[in-house]
Amino acid sequence: MNKINNAFAAGKALIAFITCGDPDPETTAACVRQAVANGAALVELGIPFSDPTAEGPVLQEAGLRALEAGVTTDRIFDMVRGLRRDVTAPLVFMTYANVVFSYGADRFISTCRDIGIDGLIIPDLPFEEKEEFLPLCHQYDVALISMIAPASHDRIARIAQEAEGFLYFVAQPGMSSEPVAGFEAMLQVVRRSTGVPCAIDLDISTPEQACTLAAYFDGVIVGSAIVRIVERYGAEAPGHVGEYVRTMIEAMS
Secondary structure: OOOHHHHOOOOOEEEEEEEOOOOOHHHHHHHHHHHHHOOOOEEEEEOOOOOOOOOOHHHHHHHHHHHHOOOOHHHHHHHHHHHOOOOOOOEEEEOOHHHHHHHOHHHHHHHHHHHOOOEEEOOOOOHHHHHHOHHHHHHOOOEEOOEEOHHHHHHHHHHHHOOOOOEEEEOOOOOOOOOOHHHHHHHHHHHHHOOOOEEEEOOOOOHHHHHHHHOOOOEEEEOHHHHHHHHHHHHHHHHHHHHHHHHHHHHHO
């Protein structure tokens, strides 16, 4: 059974997003360990791409810093191998279709299985084109995680019915974390269609926001706030990341 299920077994899950290689793989690994030690149920590892069209400016800049520092997919794979010596929490990659294609889809996804990656999020992969990767993901037991946005309204039930791992609710630019009502109708459709957990990414940064959204969703994804901590503190960031995660977990509880 894919370990992603474990992330939601104990209650509301905090999912920490960390950009790989910003400022270097060693700091990334230390941030992952601190996030997990302080309660993150799952860690989303961003593999940088030169044209990150689905990300906001904070994550875009982090990815470009990592690329300029020389991070590569193989270095990220090596980092995960090291993490798996002591980190048992579920880990998923978030990257772009071109990264997978250029590496070789079979080689990329089989390596994910070999190093202990539990899921794959590809934000520029349309739902209708997921068959490009889905058979390989099933072959190697790597969950292909589906995303739902407000623009998905006419396909929500179908996406939910075919979801695996967890459903990733993503906001559109300009949306606020305050009006949860904008997601309530979507969430009702999903709950009628699947038992797969739902997590939301809504540019969450404060404990109050995490607490509000945890009342509706099974998981809360925190990305930009963690990336900003890494940008600010560099190699000294891991301890600050751990403390931030702990504060968010306490609010969600």
